[in-house]
Structure formats: structure tokens, C-alpha cells
Amino acid sequence: MGRWLFKGLQTGIKTTHYPAQHESAPGVTPGLPLGGQCNEDQAQFLMELCPVSAFSRRERELIVDYRRCIHCFRCRRSGALAINWQSGFEWAAITGTSDEPGQQLSNTFSHSINILVVDAGDCNACLNEARQLDNPYYNMHRLGFFITPTPRQADVMLVIGPVTDHMRVPLQKAFDAMPSPKRVIAAGACALSGGVFGPSFMSGSGVRDILPVDVEVPGCPPPPLALLHGLLVAVGRKPSTGLISTIPRPPKKEVDEL
Numbered sequence: 200m201g202r203w204l205f206k207g208l209q210t211g212i213k214t215t216h217y218p219a220q221h222e223s224a225p226g227v228t229p230g231l232p233l234g235g236q237c238n239e240d241q242a243q244f245l246m247e248l249c250p251v252s253a254f255s256r257r258e259r260e261l262i263v264d265y266r267r268c269i270h271c272f273r274c275r276r277s278g279a280l281a282i283n284w285q286s287g288f289e290w291a292a293i294t295g296t297s298d299e300p301g302q303q304l305s306n307t308f309s310h311s312i313n314i315l316v317v318d319a320g321d322c323n324a325c326l327n328e329a330r331q332l333d334n335p336y337y338n339m340h341r342l343g344f345f346i347t348p349t350p351r352q353a354d355v356m357l358v359i360g361p362v363t364d365h366m367r368v369p370l371q372k373a374f375d376a377m378p379s380p381k382r383v384i385a386a387g388a389c390a391l392s393g394g395v396f397g398p399s400f401m402s403g404s405g406v407r408d409i410l411p412v413d414v415e416v417p418g419c420p421p422p423p424l425a426l427l428h429g430l431l432v433a434v435g436r437k438p439s440t441g442l443i444s445t446i447p448r449p450p451k452k453e454v455d456e457l
Contacts, residue, residue, distance in 0.1 A: 214338045217424055218431060228288040228422045229270050234263045234444030241280045248273050251388070251395060263444035265290065266391040269419035291384075291416045291429035293439040310343035312434055315353035315377070319370055320363035320402055324420040325387040329359065331423040344430055350376040355433055357426070358406045361389040361397040367409055374410050382433045385412045386426055388419040391442075415442060 215222050232253075237245075242261050246254045253267040254274070261282070274282045316329055332339040333346065347353050350373040362370060374383065385406040388394040393404035406412050416429035431437035 213336060214341070215336055215424070217427065218342075218437060222288070222424055227424055228286060229418075230284050230286040231265055231268060231290065231417070232263050232274050232444070233283040233285050234261045235283060237261045237282075244277070244280050245274050245282060248277060251392075261444075264392075265417035265442045265444070266415065267388060267394075268417060269388050269394060288422055288424040289428045289437070289440055290418060290421065290425045290442075291414050291432040291437075291440060292442045293432060294412055294415045294442070312344050312354045312430070313347040313352050314344055314355045314357055314430070315347055315350050315373065317356060317358045317366075317370060317373060318360055319358050319366040319390070319406065320360035320396070321387070321389065322360075322396075325359035325389070325418075328420045328423055329357065329386070329426060332426060337423045337427060339427060339430070342427075342431070344427075350374070351378065353377050353381070355382045355384060355430065356410075357384045357386055357430075358410070359387050359390055361393045361402040361404070362406055362409055363402045367403075370406075370409055382413045383410050384414045384416060384429050384433055386416040386418075386421055386429060388417060391415050391417060394419065414439075417442060 215224070215227075236259050238259075242254070242256045245261065246252070246256065250271060250273070251267045251269055253264050253269075255262045255264070275284050316326075318326055331337055332344070350356070354377075356374060356377060358370065360366070374381075383406065385391055389396055390406045393399075393402065396402050398404040403409070414429050414433045416425055418425050421429075428437055432439050
């Protein structure tokens with residue numbers, strides 16, 4: 200016991216500094232593909248290469264729908280035609296409004312949020328990432344987020360999976376049992392678009408088919424920091440991002456008046 204305590208004092212606190220500071224440790228995110236200007240041959244190749252049709256073309260620009268990306272890395276490992284990649288993790292975006300417009304999670308509750316995690320047909324990848332939020336490295340308790348097993352005490356519902364037919368009714372019942380105001384976060388490609396499983400005879404095309412979704416977190420699976428960013432966005436402590444790749448454009452040149 201003494202050696203264990205001494206080792207702990209030597210090691211110190213290893214919890215991530217996010218969101219106070221940006222996390223740059225290796226391995227915390229798989230990243231996402233970036234859109235950008237490309238020629239017709241490259242765009243056609245990447246669109247045919249992607250198994251979930253995450254790419255589309257607009258004029259000379261390649262657009263990425265992050266709701267669909269499953270991190271297969273084919274577009275990144277395609278040699279000379281590979282796409283650029285970003286290594287961030289702040290992917291969550293506000294995509295809708297609550298069923299009770301005008302009701303917000305107050306500042307008091309924004310630092311004491313109970314989260315109900317619902318597995319709506321997940322393959323266990325997203326669920327494993329969500330489990331990491333409780334470990335010492337991510338330690339979401341320091342930010343006021345706590346897991347609850349009952350919808351009657353939940354402020355936020357975190358849904359993962361494409362919503363299989365057998366989960367449609369339980370998901371709706373759990374949502375109805377939550378007190379107001381409440382928020383729904385859909386996390387993972389399956390929860391956002393059906394992923395590789397839906398829409399099909401056994402599952403839908405995401406949580407939005409059943410419930411009003413407030414925040415969406417892309418990824419397959421989304422890393423713990425992306426999920427943490429989604430929670431912070433849901434309670435208004437972090438800004439929303441976009442779910443479609445944006446192309447940075449050069450600023451317009453100012454013309455001096457003669």
C-alpha cells in the first residue's frame with residue numbers, strides 16, 4: 200500500500216487538461232478527412248472508393264459528410280489520390296431544437312448533468328468509447344457530468360447505434376420518462392446516418408427517425424474527447440462546429456478607392 204501511494208505521488212495527475220487546454224497527446228483521436236479543391240479524376244475515385252458515400256462534389260470542391268464517415272481510412276491511404284486529414288476532435292454540432300422551444304439547461308444544471316447512455320443497437324465500439332469518459336484520464340466528473348441508470352433522473356440522453364426495430368419503443372419510452380428540460384445527443388455514424396447497418400430491414404437511418412436530436416457527434420467510433428465536446432456543446436459550454444467539411448477561402452482583396 201505504501202509503495203502504491205508513493206508511486207501515485209511520483210506519477211502525479213494524468214487527467215487531460217481539456218477543455219481548459221487543447222489536448223495534443225498522441226492517440227486521442229483518429230481524425231477526419233478534409234474536403235478541398237480537387238480534379239475530376241480524384242473526386243470520382245474517392246467517391247467510388249468510400250463505402251458509405253461520405254463524399255460528394257460541388258463544382259471543383261470535394262465535400263465530406265461527417266455524419267457518414269466510418270474511419271475506414273481508404274481515402275487517406277490511396278496513394279497519390281489520398282485526401283488531406285485533420286487531427287482534431289471537436290466535432291459536435293447543434294442540429295436541432297428541443298421539443299420545448301425556449302427551455303434551456305440553466306447555468307446551475309450545466310455543471311451538474313446526469314446522462315443516460317442508451318445502446319440502440321451499437322456494435323460495442325461507440326459504447327466502449329463512452330465508457331472511457333469515467334476513467335481517470337478523461338474523468339468527466341470533474342466537469343459535472345455523471346452517468347445515471349434511470350431516465351427519470353436524466354438531463355441528457357446519449358444515444359449510440361442506428362436504432363434497431365426492437366429498440367424503437369424502449370428508446371421512445373425512455374425519452375418520454377425524462378423530465379424537462381432535456382437534451383438528446385446522437386453519437387457515432389450509426390446514430391447519425393445508419394452507418395453500415397441502416398437503413399435496412401432491421402434498423403433505421405439514425406436517432407432522428409425517432410427522437411428530436413439536439414446535438415450530433417460524428418465518428419466511427421467518436422473518441423472520448425469528441426463525446427466530451429458533445430456534452431459541453433449540449434449544455435452551452437462549448438461552441439458548435441459543422442457536420443459538413445468547409446473549404447477555407449482566401450479573403451477578398453480590398454480595393455482602395457481612387
